[in-house]
Amino acid sequence: xxxPPLTVERVxxxxxxxxxxxxxxxxxxxxxxxxxxxxxxxxxxxRWYYREAVGVAPHLFYAWVRSLRFREVRxxxxxxxxxxxxxxxxxxxxxxxxxxxxxxxxxxxxxLARSSSGDSPSYSLALVAPIAxxxxxxxxxxxxxxxxxxxxxxxxxxxxxxIVLTLTFSTSVPMWYLIGGTSLTLVGTxxxxxxxxxxxxxxxxxxxx
Amino acid sequence: MATPSLGSLELSVLLAVVRLGDDAHGLAIRRDVSARxxxxxxxxxVYTTLQRLEEKKLLSSFTTEPLPVRGGRSRRQFTITAxxxxxxxxxxxxxxxxxxxxGKPILPELA
Numbered sequence: 001x002x003x004p005p006l007t008v009e010r011v012x013x014x015x016x017x018x019x020x021x022x023x024x025x026x027x028x029x030x031x032x033x034x035x036x037x038x039x040x041x042x043x044x045x046x047r048w049y050y051r052e053a054v055g056v057a058p059h060l061f062y063a064w065v066r067s068l069r070f071r072e073v074r075x076x077x078x079x080x081x082x083x084x085x086x087x088x089x090x091x092x093x094x095x096x097x098x099x100x101x102x103x104x105x106x107x108x109x110x111x112l113a114r115s116s117s118g119d120s121p122s123y124s125l126a127l128v129a130p131i132a133x134x135x136x137x138x139x140x141x142x143x144x145x146x147x148x149x150x151x152x153x154x155x156x157x158x159x160x161x162x163i164v165l166t167l168t169f170s171t172s173v174p175m176w177y178l179i180g181g182t183s184l185t186l187v188g189t190x191x192x193x194x195x196x197x198x199x200x201x202x203x204x205x206x207x208x209x
Numbered sequence: 210m211a212t213p214s215l216g217s218l219e220l221s222v223l224l225a226v227v228r229l230g231d232d233a234h235g236l237a238i239r240r241d242v243s244a245r246x247x248x249x250x251x252x253x254x255v256y257t258t259l260q261r262l263e264e265k266k267l268l269s270s271f272t273t274e275p276l277p278v279r280g281g282r283s284r285r286q287f288t289i290t291a292x293x294x295x296x297x298x299x300x301x302x303x304x305x306x307x308x309x310x311x312g313k314p315i316l317p318e319l320a
Contacts, residue, residue, distance in 0.1 A: 027282035059253030
């Protein structure tokens with residue numbers, strides 16, 4: 001049997017907890033992929049699989065959100081706080097190391113201080129993408145059951161909090177900053193989650209061929 | 210108890226389950242519905258509909274043994290329930306009632 005693209009399959013698995021619904025969908029995709037690969041060739045089958053994966057992803061994520069129960073929500077809150085804490089520690093240490101190194105070399109660097117104080121939206125926006133990537137990666141690493149879904153959820157929670165806090169406490173933030181920051185947050189955390197899922201070996205059902 | 214109303218995809222899926230009988234699993238249902246409606250429904254759309262019909266108690270399902278052709282995953286077989294049969298009969302009755310009396314003038318246009 002010709003197996004479907006493993007990375008895409010893992011990404012789809014990471015979007016929803018193991019269930020009859022998820023296995024039914026992924027099984028159907030695998031079965032039809034094998035049939036198409038035989039009749040139309042592997043390249044055409046892969047193109048079909050990518051198209052279907054994009055269409056299926058929101059259904060899997062939505063099914064997972066609908067299936068959430070209190071215990072699961074508590075676990076997710078732990079994942080979100082855990083990854084937040086990890087990244088804050090990591091960024092603080094990195095920031096201190098960079099500053100220390102540059103100051104030792106006699107270079108005056110004030111952009112980190114300015115961006116963290118919020119005086120310069122463009123600088124802080126430039127920092128959002130890598131930090132979001134780290135958050136997504138950490139959230140996915142801490143959640144073995146639904147890594148990508150956790151990373152996306154983290155992005156949504158972070159984006160919503162950023163919008164609310166910015167609109168509440170700052171009157172001078174331009175609209176492009178809000179839109180750009182929110183988009184970068186969502187894209188960054190999702191990409192971080194996908195990166196982790198790509199590397200992880202959490203699936204036991206997928207053939208390793 | 211009131212019979213649940215059916216959307217057009219729900220109706221097509223439910224009829225496909227009846228038509229396919231023992232072979233009513235996700236992939237076969239999607240192929241049947243897509244062929245008859247001449248619309249290529251995505252796997253996700255059909256599964257979401259199947260899940261909704263199961264929640265409405267119009268369908269029931271069970272999983273088969275894992276199959277190598279599905280990468281070691283099980284198949285999910287669907288069967289119609291008594292409530293599902295009732296909903297189909299009701300849908301047929303409503304459709305017949307709605308179409309009653311308009312056959313002759315528009316049928317040549319449709320042909």
